[in-house]
Amino acid sequence: MPVYSLEVAVVLLGLVLLMMEAFVAGKDKRFVAHTALLGLGAVLVGSFFVDRTPDASGFWSFYKADGLAMTYKAIALACTMLVIVLGLDYIPVLEKFTARVGGHGAWGEFFCLPVFICAGMMWMASASDLTSIFVSLELVTIAFYVMVTFMRRNVGSLEAGVKYLILGALSTGFLVYGFTWLFGVTGQTNLDVIAAKLNSGTVATVPAMFSFALILVALAFKIGAVPLQFWIPDVYQGAPTPITAYLSVGSKAAGFIVTTRILQVFLGSEALVHNCTAILLAVACATLLVGNLAAIPQTNFKRLLAYSSISHAGFLVLALAAGPAGAFGLAPGQIVAYYLAAYLIMTLLAFAVLVVINRTSGSDDLNAFNGLHQRSPFLAFALLVAVASLAGVPLTVGFVGKLLVFAAAVKASLWLPLGFAIIGAVAGFYYYLKVLRNMYWNAPAGGTLPAITLSGLTKATLLLLIAATVVLGVWWAPLFQLVRR
């Protein structure tokens, strides 16, 4: 099976799901989600057994199937599956805030559209041409406009959707304008050819730097880095929680593979590498500072995770800026992939707990976590593992990711950015572990609350993610193997 049949399979799955949602009788549409899970799982398994050798057709100038692309495809598939599991837990909230049709909330499409987004992210993972980057990125972004606004009877969701739409359109403008300049100076759209052209010394540097700045601004929107990071807290807070998780992990990962590929072009050019690195380091430092310091006073857990998402973007940009040496035998792109795989596990674990809390208490506030230990020791433990890993406590998978970034920065002798990263990591310990006080020491406001019961699927998912966080924090080999394919 050729590798591009993976995306075809995902799109076909999405079409089948839309048909099932529309034509299969019955008011309970949970079966759509279960079918999506089975289908995506099959594609995920299949992605390890596809034929990746390119043939002579012109298609392969737009599409790349290197190891990095396959890793990001696996991240996209795994992330989509977990988001669908989170969505199943979130159905009571969706029921309340989606349009009422036939006496029920209309949330069937909530489990169809992520499948198309997944296909878009898989195409982004493979895109190796300005044109294919643009069309796949737009597929993902436009589908996310819909998903963020999905709970249309909720003012917060609508507001988040409008904000995301306007800033997304702005960033698309920057992206296309940057691409135009890049095409103008090189006359090419294929990234490899552009890289060769930029390195040949015949290209004017000022327009090339101009296109770099424009493209970087647009990508900063996708990955949540300074200067286009200010939408993140509001949109994350307003969007349906599973979609917040999807934005935070899937959209960011897809943005980072495109960033990695485009930065390879600019950082590979001797004339540009110096200035580009300086700009990237400035972006990394500013992102680390904004993300971590603004997270400290937050009292809403969703906003806290939003700022945490910004701060992780700072670490990832730092890894990319640290130059081609990398660390521990991993190239910068592979370090980013490793970090994102770790980030996927721990962030989705935190969001899975948040979805349950949100469903039972109707609030994302830190106070809603008061007394969680009495209500459900298992959930409290899951969140303990998640925040420990997000903060980077040793023996968790998040620690390994941060260690790789720090090692790469040390190897490149980036002492000032390293200082910012250390400040960020230390601040992280404070604001991540703040939630522990709520869970274990604070008494719930309204006396003792009823215990929380979890469905089998949720329990299994939480257990899997906890195990992955701890096991992969001790035994590093599997993720190393994954990103070095």
Added chain:
Amino acid sequence: MPSVLFYIFAAVMLGFGLLVVVLRNPVSNALALAVSFLGLAALFVSLNAFFIGIIQILVYAGAVMVLFLFIVMLLDIKAEQRRKLNMPAVAGGVLLVVAFSIQLISVLANFEPGKRRINEVPLDLPAAAAARVASGAPAASINATLNAGSLPDVNLVGETLFTKYNFHLQVIGVLLLVATVGVIVISRREDKNAPAAES
């Protein structure tokens, strides 16, 4: 195209473009924009880009502007009140115009092929047909039209779109499907007696 016509159409385009900003009635704005598009389409035609010129009229002046007018009239938007000039916005606008002008001038100054006039470089269609045959382009009818001395630009656009950029076309197809589903999801008609949602 004689340069007189160029100046007339350029003046139409810029003048009505200015009216879009200056007029206060939304319906007048939309109609002025439509006329501005017509001027732009004429300029495209003068550059031998007949297909883009026609599409400009059909899609932008036709479909998009009708949609704008529909929305303006459906929402019953009243003429805007005259406001005081917002100085930071004006300054930002001027800054953007200056920045774009500098970019445009610097590009035009550096782009060598742009210094030749279009009349000096006539299209060599038989040579283009020969190049296509040499590169193994499949559509023989396009080559025949080129050899006959006319430019089959619609056919060429179609051929490029459905062969070289077929992959992109499929992705855009998925995008349109997602957008259609999304519009239905966000605007679906609700039951009349549905309970009010708290926000």
